Amino acid sequence: xxxxxxxxxxxxxxxxxxxxxxxxxxxxxxxxxxxxxxxxxxxxxxxxxxxxxxxxxxxxxxxxxxxxxxxxxxxxxxxxxxxxxxxxxxxxxxxxxxxxxxxxxxxxxxxxxxxxxxxxxxxxxxxxxxxxxxxxxxxxxxxxxxxxxxxxxxxxxxxxxxxxxxxxxxxxxxxxxx
Numbered sequence: 001x002x003x004x005x006x007x008x009x010x011x012x013x014x015x016x017x018x019x020x021x022x023x024x025x026x027x028x029x030x031x032x033x034x035x036x037x038x039x040x041x042x043x044x045x046x047x048x049x050x051x052x053x054x055x056x057x058x059x060x061x062x063x064x065x066x067x068x069x070x071x072x073x074x075x076x077x078x079x080x081x082x083x084x085x086x087x088x089x090x091x092x093x094x095x096x097x098x099x100x101x102x103x104x105x106x107x108x109x110x111x112x113x114x115x116x117x118x119x120x121x122x123x124x125x126x127x128x129x130x131x132x133x134x135x136x137x138x139x140x141x142x143x144x145x146x147x148x149x150x151x152x153x154x155x156x157x158x159x160x161x162x163x164x165x166x167x168x169x170x171x172x173x174x175x176x177x178x
Contacts, residue, residue, distance in 0.1 A: 038050075043075060049079060052072065055068055077109060082112050082116070108146060118135045
């Protein structure tokens with residue numbers, strides 16, 4: 001049988017370990033809240049590079065939080081990184097398949113990617129070639145679909161921006177709830 005002092009010491013050490021873990025969890029949660037606040041502030045002020053970096057930290061720390069993936073995607077669109085934005089919207093949709101705004105924005109991003117691809121086809125083929133003509137036609141057609149939306153990025157209109165907490169707000173060609 002273990003001496004009473006050993007049992008008391010073991011219980012004290014276990015309690016101290018739990019208390020330390022609780023402090024670490026609270027500290028981590030506080031840090032995440034601080035990062036969230038800084039990311040939101042950077043996003044709203046148009047500091048898109050900083051916002052993207054901060055949202056990357058948040059999705060790495062909390063990979064199952066779809067709002068962070070959605071905000072990261074919106075930020076990536078604003079800096080013109082459509083490939084990573086599409087991936088972030090897809091991750092949002094894995095976590096929240098009924099997120100209509102993410103579906104909408106993913107469609108806009110894919111249209112922009114298509115337009116860029118067709119424009120590259122025009123630039124890299126000889127004038128008058130069949131691929132030049134077809135790429136030019138498709139580039140123009142896709143541009144006409146996203147022309148106005150192509151100028152507007154998620155959350156770019158602060159007066160129409162949605163609350164990042166509630167997701168409510170006006171519907172736009174590219175919906176940014178931030």
